[in-house]
Amino acid sequence: MSAIDADHLALTYADGTEAVTDVSMDVPEGEFFGFLGANGAGKTTTIKTLVTLLKPTAGSVTVNGYDVEDDPREVRKSIGYMAQETSIDPQLTARENIRFACEAYGVRADARGDRIDELLDLVDLADVADKQAKDFSGGMKKRLDVATALVHEPPIVFLDEPTTGLDPKARNRLWEYFERVNDRGTTIFLTTQYLEEADHLCDRIAVIRDGEIAVDGSPQELKSRVGGDVLEIDLDDPTADEVERARDLALDSRLVDGPDAVETTDAGIVVTSAEARRHGTDLLVALSDAGLTVTGFNVRSPTLDDVFLAITGEEYDADPADDADAGDGE
Numbered sequence: 001m002s003a004i005d006a007d008h009l010a011l012t013y014a015d016g017t018e019a020v021t022d023v024s025m026d027v028p029e030g031e032f033f034g035f036l037g038a039n040g041a042g043k044t045t046t047i048k049t050l051v052t053l054l055k056p057t058a059g060s061v062t063v064n065g066y067d068v069e070d071d072p073r074e075v076r077k078s079i080g081y082m083a084q085e086t087s088i089d090p091q092l093t094a095r096e097n098i099r100f101a102c103e104a105y106g107v108r109a110d111a112r113g114d115r116i117d118e119l120l121d122l123v124d125l126a127d128v129a130d131k132q133a134k135d136f137s138g139g140m141k142k143r144l145d146v147a148t149a150l151v152h153e154p155p156i157v158f159l160d161e162p163t164t165g166l167d168p169k170a171r172n173r174l175w176e177y178f179e180r181v182n183d184r185g186t187t188i189f190l191t192t193q194y195l196e197e198a199d200h201l202c203d204r205i206a207v208i209r210d211g212e213i214a215v216d217g218s219p220q221e222l223k224s225r226v227g228g229d230v231l232e233i234d235l236d237d238p239t240a241d242e243v244e245r246a247r248d249l250a251l252d253s254r255l256v257d258g259p260d261a262v263e264t265t266d267a268g269i270v271v272t273s274a275e276a277r278r279h280g281t282d283l284l285v286a287l288s289d290a291g292l293t294v295t296g297f298n299v300r301s302p303t304l305d306d307v308f309l310a311i312t313g314e315e316y317d318a319d320p321a322d323d324a325d326a327g328d329g330e
């Protein structure tokens with residue numbers, strides 16, 4: 001059985017905004033599935049539809065085999081959901097927050113004590129279990145939020161941008177918990193703005209753009225679509241004219257078989273080629289012979305950013321630096 005099966009899902013808000021126009025996906029049980037997209041692409045709208053907070057305008061969705069429109073109660077019982085906004089009460093301690101979630105999700109009273117201790121351990125909050133959540137860092141609050149979404153041991157958890165606003169250390173720490181949860185067999189549906197996060201965690205990803213799925217596949221499959229390694233060349237004097245000359249030389253080289261394989265950047269050019277490692281230096285020689293001075297030369301494997309650029313012709317525009325300043329302070 002699929003954990004999540006969406007067929008041509010669409011959602012138009014009351015004011016006419018077509019936030020989601022065509023989303024189909026089939027997430028098998030146990031998968032770590034990443035749902036990526038820039039701000040406003042339609043991630044939260046999709047996730048809210050999957051967790052039954054919004055009703056689809058068109059298409060159909062089942063979660064754990066239950067139809068989100070016909071059996072919303074069954075869907076809700078069988079999932080955990082960590083929303084973008086925190087659901088924890090800052091006046092309560094970590095333990096009290098988890099206990100409250102146990103009550104809300106109907107966890108049996110005699111099972112609560114063990115469950116709370118287990119979850120506090122899982123997210124490394126046992127040491128601060130009896131401290132009020134208002135004094136927690138951003139990362140600790142997120143971890144507590146994750147714990148509260150897991151109290152009823154749901155087979156699927158939905159995480160809506162769980163690491164947005166965290167510094168890299170806190171983000172890495174959360175990744176470990178998500179991996180642990182997934183290792184126990186829980187299906188994870190994660191939305192994120194960060195390509196790197198999806199690459200690190202997910203078995204499979206889909207990228208949503210303007211309400212539709214633009215690409216999907218495993219990170220490795222997607223990277224192999226780029227068609228080779230990536231050669232970055234920085235020029236000493238990257239005027240429009242010099243960059244254009246460098247681009248022409250790259251296009252004439254044996255590295256490249258089509259115009260799409262060379263992109264110009266502010267610093268120089270980026271060439272994608274299956275021959276980048278073997279013949280990249282030939283291009284350096286050609287550039288030097290033409291009087292262009294190269295200040296940076298780097299061959300690397302493709303990242304999901306390259307995939308996005310290759311597929312859409314646009315750079316992926318979510319910038320983690322925008323929100324890394326929220327100051328997690330762990």
Ligand SMILES: Nc1ncnc2c1ncn2[C@@H]1O[C@H](COP(=O)(O)OP(=O)(O)OP(=O)(O)O)[C@@H](O)[C@H]1O
Binds near residue numbers: 019043044045193
């Ligand atoms: N309640 C609403 N009424 C009308 N339009 C909405 C509503 N909520 C969201 N939208 C619009 O729907 C589109 C998709 O928004 P959504 O929140 O799903 O995107 P997102 O990918 O989750 O972005 P973010 O990363 O900012 O959360 C956006 O254009 C947004 O402005």
